[in-house]
Amino acid sequence: MVTQPTTPTHSGSSLLHRWLARAAFLALAAAFVVPVLVAGLRGSVSMLVIGVVCLIGTVAAIWWFVAHSGVLRWLAAVFLVAAPLAVLLVFALHHLVWVAAVSLGLLVLAGAAGRRALTQAALAPHEATTPPPAHPFLIMNPRSGGGKVGRFDLAARARALGAEVVLLDTSGTTDVAALAQDAVRRGADLLGVAGGDGTQAIVAGVAAEHDLPFLVISAGTRNHFALDLGLDRDDPASCLDALTDGVEIRVDLGEIGDRTFVNNASFGVYAAIVQSDAYRADKARTALELLPDLLAQQTGPALCLRVGDTVSPAPQAILVSNNPYTVDDFMGLGHRPRLDRGRLGVIALTVDSTTDALRLLRGRRSTSVAVLAARSAVIEAGGEPVPVGVDGEALLLPTPLHCRIRPGALRVRVPRDRPGVRAARAALDWAHLGKLALSFRPTGTRS
Numbered sequence: 443m444v445t446q447p448t449t450p451t452h453s454g455s456s457l458l459h460r461w462l463a464r465a466a467f468l469a470l471a472a473a474f475v476v477p478v479l480v481a482g483l484r485g486s487v488s489m490l491v492i493g494v495v496c497l498i499g500t501v502a503a504i505w506w507f508v509a510h511s512g513v514l515r516w517l518a519a520v521f522l523v524a525a526p527l528a529v530l531l532v533f534a535l536h537h538l539v540w541v542a543a544v545s546l547g548l549l550v551l552a553g554a555a556g557r558r559a560l561t562q563a564a565l566a567p568h569e570a571t572t573p574p575p576a577h578p579f580l581i582m583n584p585r586s587g588g589g590k591v592g593r594f595d596l597a598a599r600a601r602a603l604g605a606e607v608v609l610l611d612t613s614g615t616t617d618v619a620a621l622a623q624d625a626v627r628r629g630a631d632l633l634g635v636a637g638g639d640g641t642q643a644i645v646a647g648v649a650a651e652h653d654l655p656f657l658v659i660s661a662g663t664r665n666h667f668a669l670d671l672g673l674d675r676d677d678p679a680s681c682l683d684a685l686t687d688g689v690e691i692r693v694d695l696g697e698i699g700d701r702t703f704v705n706n707a708s709f710g711v712y713a714a715i716v717q718s719d720a721y722r723a724d725k726a727r728t729a730l731e732l733l734p735d736l737l738a739q740q741t742g743p744a745l746c747l748r749v750g751d752t753v754s755p756a757p758q759a760i761l762v763s764n765n766p767y768t769v770d771d772f773m774g775l776g777h778r779p780r781l782d783r784g785r786l787g788v789i790a791l792t793v794d795s796t797t798d799a800l801r802l803l804r805g806r807r808s809t810s811v812a813v814l815a816a817r818s819a820v821i822e823a824g825g826e827p828v829p830v831g832v833d834g835e836a837l838l839l840p841t842p843l844h845c846r847i848r849p850g851a852l853r854v855r856v857p858r859d860r861p862g863v864r865a866a867r868a869a870l871d872w873a874h875l876g877k878l879a880l881s882f883r884p885t886g887t888r889s
């Protein structure tokens with residue numbers, strides 16, 4: 443088996459966000475230096491004094507604001523608001539409102555650049571440059587996504603790029619793990635799948651076992667893994683670019699018993715919802731509306747969830763995910779901004795009454811929902827087998843079931859140019875921004 447050396451690289455995005463951080467500080471400094479300069483050039487003593495006092499005072503106030511709490515922080519905040527107003531007033535009296543306008547513009551620019559820098563930094567995974575694979579092996583499911591393999595001519599395109607392609611015979615169930623293991627024995631140096639997330643998970647497990655890079659081709663219906671990797675879900679052919687112009691990122695894998703999952707394992711009512719047609723079509727609202735009825739009709743052994751010392755004695759639904767979802771919705775229908783945090787996301791629903799069920803519609807704030815992040819979780823059901831959805835595949839598994847995260851277990855080869863992960867608005871943290879501006883190493887590494 444061949445493993446390629448990995449060379450850390452200054453990825454375009456990490457360079458970009460460090461320069462954005464520096465630009466934010468330059469704009470901030472310019473916002474205060476410009477009025478002082480103009481005052482000096484005009485030879486106005488009052489303007490110069492006010493300008494210098496505000497400049498020095500602002501630097502001190504920023505420090506007080508960042509480094510202290512309580513009254514000192516409040517006083518610093520008052521100064522930070524009052525200083526620009528004082529400068530504005532003095533410059534207005536000297537008919538130089540444009541100077542204040544330029545200053546204000548620079549402040550807005552500093553804030554925007556700073557926020558953008560932190561948002562990018564929060565999302566950009568560390569990329570490594572590795573040589574293109576010499577013997578890529580790809581499994582393609584012609585039935586996935588209603589026939590995307592055929593529609594996008596994926597097999598011919600991949601073969602033209604030097605890949606060995608096996609099309610699944612969907613008249614029966616093909617053992618995709620055995621296919622992948624055989625390819626590794628024959629010298630494959632990359633494994634990939636054009637198909638649903640269930641197939642992605644099985645082959646990703648084999649790739650991780652041999653520390654080989656894995657290629658995700660978004661040819662399924664939902665492509666949740668591809669979405670959270672920042673790949674193009676509308677054009678699966680674009681994923682093949684990774685074969686010729688790709689970089690590697692490392693992501694975590696989830697494990698349930700001896701199976702690998704890339705997205706989630708769902709239990710109880712969640713399992714039913716995840717496998718429903720409404721969910722398959724991404725109709726989150728419809729799936730949500732199913733919930734009260736499903737809870738009322740629920741059958742099967744009672745579940746018990748253990749996460750460290752926390753025990754949920756009788757949840758009706760449990761969702762364990764490879765890294766936590768942004769749970770603005772508790773259905774796990776959101777997305778995961780990072781896949782390399784080394785934590786499982788765990789959501790448990792416990793509903794004792796119809797009122798509770800209705801409260802669930804309020805989402806995360808409902809008292810019926812527990813949201814946790816942990817390295818492992820155990821699901822018990824009195825030793826009975828339970829239905830589980832593993833990356834959307836319906837299984838019946840024996841209990842107790844141990845779930846755990848395998849940090850950085852999977853090398854994923856992605857196209858250098860790709861849409862990327864949807865940005866969540868970052869808070870403007872100047873201390874963090876300062877560190878970013880002064881850093882000369884690539885950021886976005888695992889923490």
Ligand SMILES: Nc1ncnc2c1ncn2[C@@H]1O[C@H](COP(=O)(O)OP(=O)(O)OP(=O)(O)O)[C@@H](O)[C@H]1O
Pocket residue numbers: 583585586587588610611612613614615616617618637638639640641661662663664665666722834
């Ligand atoms: N290993 C396999 N061998 C043969 N057929 C398979 C295999 N895995 C899945 N199939 C069949 O292929 C079809 C498509 O399944 P798959 O999960 O790949 O894609 P999908 O359902 O379109 O995507 P998603 O999982 O995102 O909803 C299903 O009818 C399934 O039964």
